[in-house]
Amino acid sequence: MPIEFVVAAIVALGASALLVVRIERLGARFSFSEAALGLLTALAANAPEITSAVTALTRGQRNIGVGVILGSNVFNLAALLGLGAVVAGRIDLHRRVVVLGGAVAIWVALAGTASVTQVLSPAWSLIIALVLFAPFVAVSALPTVIADTREATGLRLWVRQALREEEQELRAAIHPTPGNWRDGAIAFVALVLVVIASIVMEHGATNLGDRFGWSRIVIGAVLLAGVTSLPNAVAAIYLSTRGRGAAAFSEALNSNNLNVLAGLLIPAIFLGVGHPGHSTLVTDWFYVGLTMVTLTMALLRRGLTRASGAVVIAGYVAFVVTIAH
Numbered sequence: 001m002p003i004e005f006v007v008a009a010i011v012a013l014g015a016s017a018l019l020v021v022r023i024e025r026l027g028a029r030f031s032f033s034e035a036a037l038g039l040l041t042a043l044a045a046n047a048p049e050i051t052s053a054v055t056a057l058t059r060g061q062r063n064i065g066v067g068v069i070l071g072s073n074v075f076n077l078a079a080l081l082g083l084g085a086v087v088a089g090r091i092d093l094h095r096r097v098v099v100l101g102g103a104v105a106i107w108v109a110l111a112g113t114a115s116v117t118q119v120l121s122p123a124w125s126l127i128i129a130l131v132l133f134a135p136f137v138a139v140s141a142l143p144t145v146i147a148d149t150r151e152a153t154g155l156r157l158w159v160r161q162a163l164r165e166e167e168q169e170l171r172a173a174i175h176p177t178p179g180n181w182r183d184g185a186i187a188f189v190a191l192v193l194v195v196i197a198s199i200v201m202e203h204g205a206t207n208l209g210d211r212f213g214w215s216r217i218v219i220g221a222v223l224l225a226g227v228t229s230l231p232n233a234v235a236a237i238y239l240s241t242r243g244r245g246a247a248a249f250s251e252a253l254n255s256n257n258l259n260v261l262a263g264l265l266i267p268a269i270f271l272g273v274g275h276p277g278h279s280t281l282v283t284d285w286f287y288v289g290l291t292m293v294t295l296t297m298a299l300l301r302r303g304l305t306r307a308s309g310a311v312v313i314a315g316y317v318a319f320v321v322t323i324a325h
Helices: 003-029 034-045 047-058 062-088 095-116 122-140 143-147 154-173 181-212 216-228 230-241 245-271 278-300 306-324
Strands: 090-092 303-305
Touching: 003 034, 003 047, 003 181, 003 216, 034 047, 034 245, 047 062, 047 181, 047 216, 047 245, 062 090, 062 095, 062 181, 062 216, 062 230, 062 245, 062 278, 062 303, 062 306, 095 122, 095 245, 095 278, 122 245, 181 216, 216 230, 216 278, 216 306, 245 278, 278 303, 278 306, 303 306
Parallel strands: none
Antiparallel strands: 090 303
16 A cells, blocks of 8 residues: 555544544634534544545546545444444434434435436535525524524424434533634644645545556545544544434534535536446445435434444445445
């Protein structure tokens, strides 16, 4: 394996971990809600895969770019939720949290599919994705709205209760020390390192794939997707073992949502996604299908059991075997 790929992967993982910590502190400094803080940290942790995907799309390696995002999302389900449930024994979840977060996740996944399959343009797919995602983020970012349920009724009351349940769980899991200007400076340096390392990783992975005759989709959806998603996986397993199921669940779904929006749809507006090959479509089907299977099990069992986690992991293994042939 090329030494530059290994070094770049280590730098990207370390810098992204540092970036997450500093972003959390800055969020605490400006009194962001726990849900908004979770979104920011998910975006920071996603920096390696988003940068790798954009780099590949810029170089015309569209199968790699799309593969990184879709493959990362399949990996996230297996590593963040599947492995987290297996290690912890069980991830307990409120049904309202599953329904609300799951509805947004499926909506964004289908919007991404519409772009990948060229049913809709990337611009229209982005607009459709934001129809549900933008209000979800806006409401999640307002602690006063979440806390106030006195005058709410019907659907509004249900949504606020779901957000409050998630907020209570996240508050116990995310409690960073308020930051200052030094954290902002360190976050900026860490982001620059992530971008540079991710560009080097994409080049290294492409060269490695060419040396061994791997397809572009395998390079993106398996190799780069797995390496760049490790920071999220470690964080989610840590949260699951501490009984913070909603936090791990939120991180997994929000990471996937942000990957589609920032790593696929927005760059595709300017760079395009190209004509999808069979393996790209298969990767997308696994992403959407495994998302639905995971959410269904979580809803029926009020969380994910060890057996449920094993099913999700088996789905990822089936995905890797399928596109590797």
